Amino acid sequence: MHELSICRNIVTIVSDAAKGRRVRKVTLEIGKLSGVMADAVAFSFDIATQGTALEGAGLEIKEIEGRARCLECGAEFPTATLFEACACGSRNVERIAGEELNVKSMELEEAA
Ligand SMILES: [Zn+2]
Numbered sequence: 001m002h003e004l005s006i007c008r009n010i011v012t013i014v015s016d017a018a019k020g021r022r023v024r025k026v027t028l029e030i031g032k033l034s035g036v037m038a039d040a041v042a043f044s045f046d047i048a049t050q051g052t053a054l055e056g057a058g059l060e061i062k063e064i065e066g067r068a069r070c071l072e073c074g075a076e077f078p079t080a081t082l083f084e085a086c087a088c089g090s091r092n093v094e095r096i097a098g099e100e101l102n103v104k105s106m107e108l109e110e111a112a
């Protein structure tokens with residue numbers, strides 16, 4: 001499952017950064033155009049964190065709406081698909097948000 005391997009990557013990144021401390025909470029940013037299902041990530045997170053520094057950690061997912069900018073007229077507009085045309089008719093648009101898959105922040109337990 002795609003989301004499970006994503007969660008395993010997140011576990012690797014976060015446990016490296018935690019340097020042996022336990023992780024209380026992880027906040028992710030997932031763009032709605034990234035093709036990653038937030039629900040599936042939440043489900044996979046519990047599996048991927050078992051036996052790691054993240055076991056039992058809370059997970060918060062911030063979903064990011066897609067946005068695009070038209071390269072013809074400069075308009076910015078929300079977009080729910082990867083290939084949406086601008087209101088001016090141009091399809092020469094670039095995506096400026098919505099493809100994120102980031103570890104936004106994490107909370108660690110106090111060092112002993
Ligand atoms: Zn336009």
